[in-house]
């Protein structure tokens with residue numbers, strides 16, 4: 001008699017080994033934003049499928065110059081954080097990542113001191129935003145942590161698309177030109193250095209914005225602000241919730257906020 005069960009659970013999904021990458025360039029984009037190029041032959045085959053996808057970066061622990069290479073399927077290291085692959089150049093095994101220098105945290109602290117030759121481990125990519133490229137109207141609501149996601153989206157939109165962009169930054173010095181063939185109207189909204197007011201400038205600007213009823217909305221910022229803004233859009237401004245994708249990118253007073261905070265989106 002056969003002992004093979006009639007139905008068997010699928011084998012556990014094998015995680016791809018982390019890829020070793022080295023810093024090859026550090027660019028100062030603005031006082032609080034660094035663009036860091038990561039390069040390595042282990043990036044072979046690295047190909048995000050959608051804009052605003054994510055990667056996991058593993059930073060050195062205090063006292064280390066180089067992070068330990070995590071063993072396959074071992075618990076995730078404490079100093080792993082979520083970032084956006086901004087520009088990927090597969091032919092030369094490079095990816096650019098933009099870091100907000102928000103203050104203390106393994107990622108922000110590392111980025112503020114990053115030098116050519118520094119080593120990180122990179123995992124991913126994870127899924128991104130199912131961008132509707134046929135939609136005529138888009139509203140992108142983001143803070144600086146989601147600016148790379150916004151740049152991904154802007155890079156993929158056709159010239160026929162109209163985009164209203166609200167972006168909350170630490171100070172007016174953060175403003176820069178973003179590339180897109182779409183017709184973009186941008187408002188840069190300084191928050192100041194007190195992160196406790198995260199989301200307030202976005203909420204204020206939204207209340208005086210004319211939002212087309214059929215606009216596709218991507219909303220990504222501090223987690224509590226994302227929830228408040230989503231409610232403002234649906235309950236106060238009458239936007240259909242099916243047009244909104246909300247993502248909590250970080251959370252005040254929370255270390256390593258998870259990469260899958262979708263608020264009410266499931």
Ligand SMILES: Cc1cc2nc3c(=O)[nH]c(=O)nc-3n(C[C@H](O)[C@H](O)[C@H](O)COP(=O)(O)OP(=O)(O)OC[C@H]3O[C@@H](n4cnc5c(N)ncnc54)[C@H](O)[C@@H]3O)c2cc1C
Nearest residue numbers: 082083084099100102105106107108145250252253254256
């Ligand atoms: C899908 C996804 C993509 C992301 N892409 C990017 C990206 O491309 N670039 C980027 O800079 N960030 C990005 N983030 C946000 C980033 O993961 C967090 O900001 C992360 O917490 C930074 O790690 P840290 O080690 O610096 O701080 P942590 O140790 O995680 O946090 C320490 C403290 O810092 C504060 N804090 C954390 N992040 C911020 C912030 N952005 N602004 C103000 N205060 C903060 C919190 O109060 C927290 O208590 C992304 C997040 C997600 C979910």
